[in-house]
Amino acid sequence: MARMLDLARSWKYFAGFLLLALLAFWPTYLSQPRASSPYTHFHAATAAAWMLLLVAQSWAIGARRVGQHKAFGKASYALAPLVLVSMLLLAHSRIQGLPGEAYAIQTYILYLQVSLAVLFGLSYGLAIWNRRSVALHSRFMICTALTLVDPVVIRLVFWLDPTPEWNYQWLTFGLTYLVLVILIWLERGNRAGRAVFPAMLAVFILAQMPALLGWTEGPLWQGFARWFAAL
Helix, strand or coil, X not given: CCCCCCHHHHHHHHHHXXXXXXXXXXXXXXXXXXXXXXXXXXXHHHHHHXXXXXXXXXXXXXXXXXXXXXXXXXXXXXXXXXXXXXXXXXXXXXXXXXXXXXXXXXXXXXXXXXXXHHXXXXXXXXXXXXXXXXXXXXXXXXXXXXXXXXXXXXXHHHHHCCCCCCCCHHHHHXXXXXXXXXXXXXXXXXXXXXXXXXXXXXXXXXXXXXXXXCHHHCHHHHHHHHHHHCC
């Protein structure tokens, strides 16, 4: 029997993830906001607003309030670019003026930030491009939320163990892939939009493998990092 992604209930998962994000960011950010830079506040505000937008959009679908859903969609035209700008500004602010070892670590983090920005922008762009197809649009919007899994979960695991002996990105990226695999399985009998999650799983893996395999230490990315820091 074919399965459809039930967007009428997806707001509950977005809301739950937002609550998890608040928990994850409490120790290092929410509990001491004065210690953070304006760039951090800007990014936190736009990312939180994006999650609230996803909650509101999916709730509006379930409540059959099409007009409100469309209004939230129009608001995303302004919010999505702000999310991207906030990600890049934060990345730029954190890589400037660092000493050797700290700079080397930050170039790795820069790759995480830039790759997630690219994945977010791609997911949102494809969602808007396919806005007239509910099956495609909804799945690409879900993928925008999946770009936030790594920043949220990585803080939870660092909270539990701040001195890891292995790269926690294997866990956070793996969890993102697992969510996509579960979504693929749940709608395995559906034809409409079924190709989105497998395709995006491949895109996420390709975008994130350089971080897992240490390729960010190569001359190509290091050259980009120097250029980006000098802007």
